[in-house]
Amino acid sequence: MKTRKSRVGPSREGEVFELVLDRLRAVGYELLSVGDIAAAARMSKATIYRQWGGKPELVVRALRWRGCLCAEDIDTGALPGDLKRYVALLAERRDPELNRAMAQAVHRDPALLEAVRTELLGPGALVTDRLLARAVARGEVAADCKALPYVRSALLGAFMGQGLLGQPLDGDFVDGYVDHLIAPALGL
C-alpha cells in the first residue's frame, strides 16, 4: 500500500464518501464498518478517524456531501419557479435505499438522529427559507405574509405524499401544487 499524506484532498474525499454511501445502501448503517471503508478506499483506519472522526461523523459528512443543494443554484427570478425547481432537484436526488438505511439507523441512535437533523434536515429547510427571503427582498411576497412559516412543510407534503400514495411526483403535479396551493397562500 502506498504511503498517503494525512490531509485528504477533495476528489479523494468524494471517493471515500461514495464508498460510504454505497455501503450504507447495501448493508445499512449498523453493518457498515470503518474498517471496510478503509480497506475499500486503500486508506488506513487512522487516516479516516483523523480526517472525519468516527462512524457517525463520517456518515453524516458523506450524506451532506451528497445532498448539498444551495439556494444559489436555484434562481429562476420568481418564487413559483424557484419552488418548482427546488422540488424537481429534490426529486432527482431521491435515493430510497439510502433513506431507508438512515431511517432505521436514526431510530436506534438518538445522537445520530440529532446529527441528521442539525446537519442535513436543518440546512435543507434553510434552502426554502432562503428562496422565500429572496422573494420578500424583491417585493414579490409581503414580509409579514402569515403563510411564510408553513411553506417548508407544504413542500415536504408535495414530496412525500405522492410517494406514499404511489403516485408520480411529476412536473404537472409540482406545477399545480405550487401554482394553486402555495402561490395563492402567499398572495401571488
Added chain:
Amino acid sequence: MKTRKSRVGPSREGEVFELVLDRLRAVGYELLSVGDIAAAARMSKATIYRQWGGKPELVVRALRWRGCLCAEDIDTGALPGDLKRYVALLAERRDPELNRAMAQAVHRDPALLEAVRTELLGPGALVTDRLLARAVARGEVAADCKALPYVRSALLGAFMGQGLLGQPLDGDFVDGYVDHLIAPALGL
C-alpha cells in the same frame, strides 16, 4: 383448549387485532408468525386462516381496524375546523413503532405495499376528499377551486414535516397551517 366456533365475533376480533399490532410493534412484520398469534389468542391457526386469510391479510385488517377514521366522525360545521380536527385525530393516533415496522415490511414485499396503499392510505386520503366535498356541497368552497386536488398532500406535509424536523405538531402549528396556508388557497 376450548372448542371455538368457526365465526369470530367483533370483540374477539378486536382482541386478535390488538395481539397482531403488539407483535408488529415488538418484532416487526417478518418475525410475526400466525402460529404465535394463534397461541396467544388461544385459537387454532386454522380458525385464523379461515377468518382472515394469511399473514398479510391479517396484518392489513388489523391496521385497518385500528385506523378507521370516518369523515362522519369529524363535523365542526366549517372546513378549517374539520381539517384541524382531522390532523389532531391523526396526531393522537400516531404510532411510530408500528409505522416503522410497516415501512420496513412494505419495502421487502411489493404485494403488501399495494395492500397497504389500497386498504389504508387510499381510504385515509378519502377522508380529506369527503371533508372537501362537504364544504363544496354547502357552498363554502367553489367546486372548481384549483387547490382542491392538493389539500391531501398539504395535510400530509403538516403531519410529516414537523416529525422529521423534530418539532411538535401542536395545535398552534396546525391552526396556523390550516388558517394561513390551506384556507387562503381555497379562497376561504
